[in-house]
Amino acid sequence: MKQILVVDDSGVQRKIIIQIIRQAGFNNEILEAGNGEEAIQVLGSHFKTVGLILCDWHMPEMNGIEFIEGVAKVPAVANIPVVMVTTAGTEEKLKQAYSVHPNLKGYIVKPFTSDQLKVVIAPFV
């Protein structure tokens, strides 16, 4: 069973996301990172087993858009499905996200309901 990487600078938000994943009945192992740099470290050692990345936008050090832009350029991880989970919900932000990672699989704007998250991630877990 593939792992899910949750990237968000808020530990509380990561807990809420993980709780929804568990309540939805998905038992995948979850990996966590607090920003893009940490996520790169995690992916470096788990790139063969991560099957989904849930990524926030606004984070210190390296933000989510810089991270997914980097992911899209590295063949070994470029095909891992990525879903943005962020407060940035304007049309311009959506366009920017899809332009840096054309294979983006979903875009969830906070606040989200558990059903919204479940529907978007279900095909990948």
Add this chain to the structure above:
Amino acid sequence: MPQLKLVLPNVQEQAMIAAVKSIVATTCQERFSQEPVLKRNHIKWNEKYRMLARAKDKGFAEGALVSWIGLFLAERQITQNQPCGAIILYADEYYMRKLMSAAGLSGEDVLKQGAVADFCSELCNMITGQFINRVVSEGYQEIFMTSPDTQINEIPEGVKFNSDYAEYIEFGFFLWGKNVFSIDLTLSAIFKNE
């Protein structure tokens, strides 16, 4: 043609109230016990372009949390530290923990050191993001934001804000019959496509 305009006060007010209501309802499954209380105030400066942000001025007890996020007209202004506005959230610690429980968090998630400050930061982050989404959907230009910063009681150095705009809107939000958190919003003129 794009014109430099102040975001109309009623647009700011409606965007903020709708943002907060949707977040509290979706994340915490709670409804406000009364309509928010709004006030227009003159900015008190700590020093030039640094707005005072003290929880005791809002009536909160010692130990209250203060989170803030800077608003910017362009991404480059974030690195230049030239905000065009700010959103400051003042929150009672006890009621923040109650809101965390309402969001489904329990035990150590609520009690451990730093968890309530993290929740307050995330609340401020979601409110700011939703506020921006709603203002931009009214035809105003994109607004950029920083990550939140949270302190206890006050932001000691004040909140930097590069504008001569002298007013801010104060919103008081009530849950369980109490003023659980307040928000100060200040935003200078931005472009609108008309």
